Amino acid sequence: MTLLALPTRKDEAWRYSDLDALAAAWPVPAATRITVAEGESAHDHLLQDAADGATAVHDYVIDIADGARFDFHLLNIGGKLGRVTFAVTLGKGSHFELNGAIIGGGEQTLEIITSVTHAQPDATSGQTVRSILGSHATGNYLGSINVARDAQRTDAFQSIKAMLLDRTATANAKPELEIYADDVKCAHGATVGELDKQALFYMASRGMDPATAKTLLLKAFVAGVFDDVAQDDLRERFEAAALAKLGTLV
Amino acid sequence: MLNIDNLTNEIDGKAILKGLSLQINAGEIHAIMGPNGAGKSTLAYTLGGRPNYDVTGGTATFEGEDLFAMDPHERAAAGLFLGFQYPVEIPGVSNLQFLRESLNSQRRARGEKELNGGEFIKLAKEKAGLLGLDMEMLKRPVNVGFSGGEKKRAEMVQMGILDPKLAILDETDSGLDIDALKTVGAGINAIMRKPDKAVLLITHYQRLLDYVKPDFVHVLAAGRIVKSGGPELALQLESEGYAEVIAA
Numbered sequence: 157m158t159l160l161a162l163p164t165r166k167d168e169a170w171r172y173s174d175l176d177a178l179a180a181a182w183p184v185p186a187a188t189r190i191t192v193a194e195g196e197s198a199h200d201h202l203l204q205d206a207a208d209g210a211t212a213v214h215d216y217v218i219d220i221a222d223g224a225r226f227d228f229h230l231l232n233i234g235g236k237l238g239r240v241t242f243a244v245t246l247g248k249g250s251h252f253e254l255n256g257a258i259i260g261g262g263e264q265t266l267e268i269i270t271s272v273t274h275a276q277p278d279a280t281s282g283q284t285v286r287s288i289l290g291s292h293a294t295g296n297y298l299g300s301i302n303v304a305r306d307a308q309r310t311d312a313f314q315s316i317k318a319m320l321l322d323r324t325a326t327a328n329a330k331p332e333l334e335i336y337a338d339d340v341k342c343a344h345g346a347t348v349g350e351l352d353k354q355a356l357f358y359m360a361s362r363g364m365d366p367a368t369a370k371t372l373l374l375k376a377f378v379a380g381v382f383d384d385v386a387q388d389d390l391r392e393r394f395e396a397a398a399l400a401k402l403g404t405l406v
Numbered sequence: 407m408l409n410i411d412n413l414t415n416e417i418d419g420k421a422i423l424k425g426l427s428l429q430i431n432a433g434e435i436h437a438i439m440g441p442n443g444a445g446k447s448t449l450a451y452t453l454g455g456r457p458n459y460d461v462t463g464g465t466a467t468f469e470g471e472d473l474f475a476m477d478p479h480e481r482a483a484a485g486l487f488l489g490f491q492y493p494v495e496i497p498g499v500s501n502l503q504f505l506r507e508s509l510n511s512q513r514r515a516r517g518e519k520e521l522n523g524g525e526f527i528k529l530a531k532e533k534a535g536l537l538g539l540d541m542e543m544l545k546r547p548v549n550v551g552f553s554g555g556e557k558k559r560a561e562m563v564q565m566g567i568l569d570p571k572l573a574i575l576d577e578t579d580s581g582l583d584i585d586a587l588k589t590v591g592a593g594i595n596a597i598m599r600k601p602d603k604a605v606l607l608i609t610h611y612q613r614l615l616d617y618v619k620p621d622f623v624h625v626l627a628a629g630r631i632v633k634s635g636g637p638e639l640a641l642q643l644e645s646e647g648y649a650e651v652i653a654a
Contacts, residue, residue, distance in 0.1 A: 357454075359508070361487075363482035366479070
């Protein structure tokens with residue numbers, strides 16, 4: 157087996173990445189392969205909280221067979237470079253759902269890269285990503301939805317929102333659609349914003365100190381990402397990790 | 407309680423308040439009336455510490471402390487409440503969460519024990535009842551989807567829960583129908599008409615003053631208080647108009 161060459165910035169999927177951090181950890185581990193059999197329902201999750209300065213790259217290659225469903229929950233908060241990619245192929249009438257959050261500070265680069273292929277008709281997919289970035293952190297979402305020629309009645313959405321806590325932080329959001337079928341519904345929205353100053357003053361006028369007020373607004377911003385995690389203990393673990401990370405940023 | 411002396415300020419370089427002086431003692435209710443653009447809301451926001459409302463001269467002390475040396479949340483903890491003309495919507499944060507965090511932040515700042523969930527709910531129920539606001543409303547996000555009247559009622563519930571020493575109420579009567587005006591007026595009286603508390607009502611109209619009787623009425627025009635008097639001044643303004651009274 158030959159090692160692949162280190163990617164460069166010319167490679168679109170690595171355009172906003174931290175290639176120095178990547179070089180330090182090259183080669184990255186092999187992709188995790190997940191296959192969901194026909195008619196089955198499965199879910200998985202990743203709490204990416206690698207140590208400070210570490211490089212963490214997780215690649216998932218996911219095949220969802222006809223009529224199957226796969227749900228993934230992701231919290232991407234650790235490492236100098238934290239990169240999680242999904243290459244998903246959807247069978248007929250199947251469903252893929254990604255709920256993800258990025259919370260970064262310092263000099264972190266945190267990325268979610270997705271490529272969702274609707275290879276067959278009647279499949280649906282949903283991607284919801286919320287990013288909170290402070291200090292000099294960079295948060296990236298690159299997501300392509302590819303609809304094959306025969307994949308009629310595809311229904312796909314991408315909802316990407318980023319919140320910048322400091323003017324020095326960066327968010328890149330690039331939803332992409334490549335559609336070869338003609339009866340397709342693809343919705344995508346991407347926004348980058350800052351905390352609502354009016355809300356912050358309103359909260360201060362009621363006595364909330366700035367850290368409490370910001371934390372409450374940020375909790376509201378990411379709320380929903382982990383709401384449908386079925387196991388209570390896992391949901392609580394996600395929420396606690398997100399809250400602890402927020403505590404280091406406000 | 408509140409002593410404002412020769413206050414001047416500007417917003418984005420534009421002078422709004424031009425030497426405003428006002429003293430409010432405990433147990434008093436003051437009303438400030440005045441034409442559009444006089445600086446009424448600016449006064450409220452400046453006292454509340456809104457960013458970009460820069461004080462350029464004069465002083466304000468609250469219970470002897472320099473008000474402008476305090477951050478907005480510290481002013482609240484010291485006992486100042488600002489009722490907003492346009493209460494802000496905060497999606498995703500429930501009223502109960504918002505108020506509990508607010509109250510407990512204030513209590514922490516004052517070195518008091520925080521209220522636990524049960525104690526807080528009991529307090530919230532009592533104050534919501536006073537204003538005729540359904541507890542279900544308090545479970546909803548702050549001001550989101552509330553009608554104009556509901557927002558003002560919710561503001562008064564907030565005031566009841568936070569129990570301030572001084573309430574500055576900026577056009578709390580705007581957007582209220584007659585029944586809501588009565589309820590809100592009764593709420594202000596129940597919460598704030600006490601010997602150790604004071605209220606500064608900012609309003610365009612006499613009608614709120616039918617329900618919350620002021621001890622003093624001031625006319626604010628072009629950034630200054632140009633006339634002060636008793637409740638009869640409000641009636642005179644209502645019948646003669648601002649231009650007449652200011653010119654006199």
